[in-house]
Amino acid sequence: xxxxxxxxxxxxxxxxxxxxxxxxxxxxxxxxxxxxxxxxxxxxxxxxxxxxxxxxxxxxxxxxxxxxxxxxxxxxxxxxxxxxxxxxxxxxxxxxxxxxxxxxxxxxxxx
Amino acid sequence: xxxxxxxxxxxxxxxxxxxxxxxxxxxxxxxxxxxxxxxxxxxxxxxxxxxxxxxxxxxxxxxxxxxxxxxxxxxxxxxxxxxxxxxxxxxxxxxxxxxxxxxxxxxxxxxxxxx
Numbered sequence: 001x002x003x004x005x006x007x008x009x010x011x012x013x014x015x016x017x018x019x020x021x022x023x024x025x026x027x028x029x030x031x032x033x034x035x036x037x038x039x040x041x042x043x044x045x046x047x048x049x050x051x052x053x054x055x056x057x058x059x060x061x062x063x064x065x066x067x068x069x070x071x072x073x074x075x076x077x078x079x080x081x082x083x084x085x086x087x088x089x090x091x092x093x094x095x096x097x098x099x100x101x102x103x104x105x106x107x108x109x110x111x
Numbered sequence: 112x113x114x115x116x117x118x119x120x121x122x123x124x125x126x127x128x129x130x131x132x133x134x135x136x137x138x139x140x141x142x143x144x145x146x147x148x149x150x151x152x153x154x155x156x157x158x159x160x161x162x163x164x165x166x167x168x169x170x171x172x173x174x175x176x177x178x179x180x181x182x183x184x185x186x187x188x189x190x191x192x193x194x195x196x197x198x199x200x201x202x203x204x205x206x207x208x209x210x211x212x213x214x215x216x217x218x219x220x221x222x223x224x225x226x
Contacts, residue, residue: 008151031167032211043217044154051222087153091211096167099215 001026004090005104013078014110020074021105023088025069033071034089035062038104044087046074113137114129115218117203123224131192132221135184136205137164144215145188146202154202154217160186190223198225 007022013019025033032051036044048055050071054063075082088102094099116135124130136143141162146154155177159167162183171178175194180186190197202219206213 004153041222043219045217046214049212089153096159097209097211098156099166103152104222111217 003027003100004102006088006105008103008105009106010108011071012108013111015078017078017109018051018074018076020072021031021086021101021107022070022072024068024070025090026069027093028066028069029093030047030069030090031093032091033062033064034091034099035060035073036073036089036101038085038087038092040084041043044101047086049069053070062097065091078107080109080111083107083109115116115203115205115216117201117218117221119221120219121222121224124193124225125226126195127177127192129186129189130193130224131187131189132201132203133184134188136186136201136203137216138162140205140207140216141183142206142209142213143186144206145178145186146204146217148200148202148220150199157188159209166209193223195225198223 002030035047037047038044048062050062059076063072085103085106089099092098103108120135143160145157154180158171160179178188200222203218203222204215206215
């Protein structure tokens with residue numbers, strides 16, 4: 001089983017829609033999680049950090065389900081500019097501080 | 112404030128040729144990372160530096176890849192000789208220090224094509 005798994009998508013939604021995608025992780029001891037956004041041919045940028053049950057920032061909500069070992073990202077009122085790949089990131093639970101990136105979920109928001 | 116700078120942005124070489132990538136992290140950032148990103152995949156760590164010391168190079172293919180960060184600031188990643196399978200984007204990132212809670216900032220990457 002991969003350490004971090006994501007549905008590659010693409011999720012194709014109209015503007016204004018609400019969309020959610022999940023990320024599953026294999027290590028039940030993981031404590032912190034991140035969502036990075038990566039635009040086409042650009043570098044990844046931190047979108048949200050999740051340290052407890054969840055986090056909310058405007059139209060974006062991240063939720064953590066420790067029992068089922070998944071993190072979700074919910075985007076409300078989708079904008080064209082939300083079109084990107086969303087990378088789920090789970091740090092290794094050791095002294096390496098190594099970030100394990102999922103393969104990403106691609107989102108396309110259409111007019 | 113300037114972000115992470117990488118050069119070149121694009122590089123096309125023939126297989127068996129050497130190639131080098133350069134990275135200048137955000138000023139004051141002690142930790143520097145080199146990642147490899149294949150198409151459709153997330154970045155994978157190649158090497159992490161704390162100042163000038165390589166503290167995690169377990170994923171670096173040492174037969175052909177080498178890296179240095181001599182003065183604990185900028186860094187160079189080299190491949191010699193390059194193989195077809197090395198075609199990918201090489202990302203450099205930096206953070207204030209290591210640790211889960213320190214955000215990593217990525218540079219724009221170098222897109223390598225090996226023919």
